[in-house]
Amino acid sequence: MAAGRAGGAGAAMPRAAALLWLLLPALAALEPLSVGLAIGAASALTGFLSYPSFYCSYVECCPGEGQRLNASALRAQLAARLFGQHVARDVALRAAAGAARRRSPRKALVLSLHGWGGTGKNLLSQIVAEQLHPAGLRSRFVHLFVATLHFPHRHLVRLYQEQLQKWIQGNVSACPHSVFIFDEMDKLHPGLIDAIKPFLDYYEQVNGVSYNKAVFIFLSNAGANLINQVALDFWRSGRQREEIQLKDLESVLSVGVFNNKNSGLWHSSLIEKNLIDYFVPFLPLEHKHVKMCIRAEMLSRGHPVDEKVVEEVIEEMTFFPKEEKIYSDKGCKTVQAKLNFHWDAVMRDAKAES
CATH class of the missing domain: 3.40.50.12190 (Rossmann fold)
Incomplete structure (x- = not known):
C-alpha cells in the first residue's frame, strides 16, 4: 500500500504558478509595456484558475467546512x-x-x-x-x-x-x-x-x-x-x-x-x-424484498418491469427454513445473473415474434 495523495483546492496554487512560469519565455519577447500588461493578465488568469470553486469543478476536492452531508x-x-x-x-x-x-x-x-x-x-x-x-x-x-x-x-x-x-x-x-x-x-x-x-x-x-x-x-x-x-x-x-x-x-x-x-x-x-x-x-430478505430487487434491476437497465419475468426469477431462488421458506438464503445476490438469463430469453422470443 502506498501513502495517500494530497488533495484539495490548495493543490491548484502550484499548478497556477507552473502555468505562469511556462508563459515567461513568451513574455520576454514582448515590449516592456506589453510585458507588464501580459504579466498582469497572466497573473489574473492563474489566480482565477486557482480559485477553489473553479478548480474543484474540474478536479475532485476534499469537502470544505461549509459542505455538509444532505x-x-x-x-x-x-x-x-x-x-x-x-x-x-x-x-x-x-x-x-x-x-x-x-x-x-x-x-x-x-x-x-x-x-x-x-x-x-x-x-x-x-x-x-x-x-x-x-x-x-x-x-x-x-x-x-x-x-x-x-x-x-x-x-x-x-x-x-x-x-x-x-x-x-x-x-x-x-x-x-x-x-x-x-x-x-x-x-x-x-x-x-x-x-x-x-x-x-x-x-x-x-x-x-x-x-x-x-x-x-x-x-x-x-x-x-x-x-x-x-x-x-x-x-x-x-x-x-x-x-x-x-x-x-x-x-x-x-x-x-x-x-x-x-x-x-x-x-x-x-x-x-x-x-x-x-x-x-441486516435482516434476511423475504420474497417481497427480493421482488423489489428484481424490479429495481430491470429499471436500472432501462427496461419496463415485466411481472412475468419477476415471478420466473423468484421461482429459481431458494428460501429457508426448509419448512416455512420465508427468507432468501442469498438475499438479492444472484438477481443480476438470473435476470440476465431470463431477459435474454424474453428478447429472443420478442425477435422471433417480430
Whole structure:
C-alpha cells in the first residue's frame, strides 16, 4: 500500500504558478509595456484558475467546512435503493446525519454492518460514501479494503498493520473527511484491525492529525445467524418484521462477534473500548424484498418491469427454513445473473415474434 495523495483546492496554487512560469519565455519577447500588461493578465488568469470553486469543478476536492452531508438526500437514496432493512436504514441515517451536524466531533464515526450476503451491506456503504463524496467508490477520498485481497497472509499481519496505519494517516492528512470501508471482516486475521484503534479513539489529534471527521465502515457476515434467528423468532411469534428494533440485536451482535474467532473482531480492543458506534444488523430478505430487487434491476437497465419475468426469477431462488421458506438464503445476490438469463430469453422470443 502506498501513502495517500494530497488533495484539495490548495493543490491548484502550484499548478497556477507552473502555468505562469511556462508563459515567461513568451513574455520576454514582448515590449516592456506589453510585458507588464501580459504579466498582469497572466497573473489574473492563474489566480482565477486557482480559485477553489473553479478548480474543484474540474478536479475532485476534499469537502470544505461549509459542505455538509444532505440528510434528506441520504434518506431518499436509502428509501429508493435499500429494501427490507428498516433498522439498518434508520441507524445509518441517524449516525451519518448526526456526525455531519457536529463541527468538532469527538471521534471518528465507526459502523459495523452484519448480515448474510446479498442483504445490502455493500449497497448501504456505497450510498453513504456517495453522499459524502459524489464520486462514491471512485472517489480518491473513499478507500475500500477487501480482506482476502489486501491482507491475504497471516504471517504478514504486522506488516499489514504498519501499512494500514501509514495509509490512513496519509489519506486523512490529505482529506479529514476520508471514508474507509473494510469488506470481508469475517475473513480478516485476528488482531489486524486493532492497528487502527488510535484513529478511532477519543483523541483530539494523533501525531498532529485529527481523525475525528473520518468515517470507518466494517462489513461482515459474522453474526448473520444470530440476526436470522431473531427475525425468525419474531415471525413465529406472530410479530411484524417492522417491530424489530436495534436494541433487539445490537448487544447480541457485539457479544457474538467479540467471541467469534472468525469475525475479524475477535477479542478486539475496538469492542472492549466501545469504539464502534453502531453494530448494524441486516435482516434476511423475504420474497417481497427480493421482488423489489428484481424490479429495481430491470429499471436500472432501462427496461419496463415485466411481472412475468419477476415471478420466473423468484421461482429459481431458494428460501429457508426448509419448512416455512420465508427468507432468501442469498438475499438479492444472484438477481443480476438470473435476470440476465431470463431477459435474454424474453428478447429472443420478442425477435422471433417480430
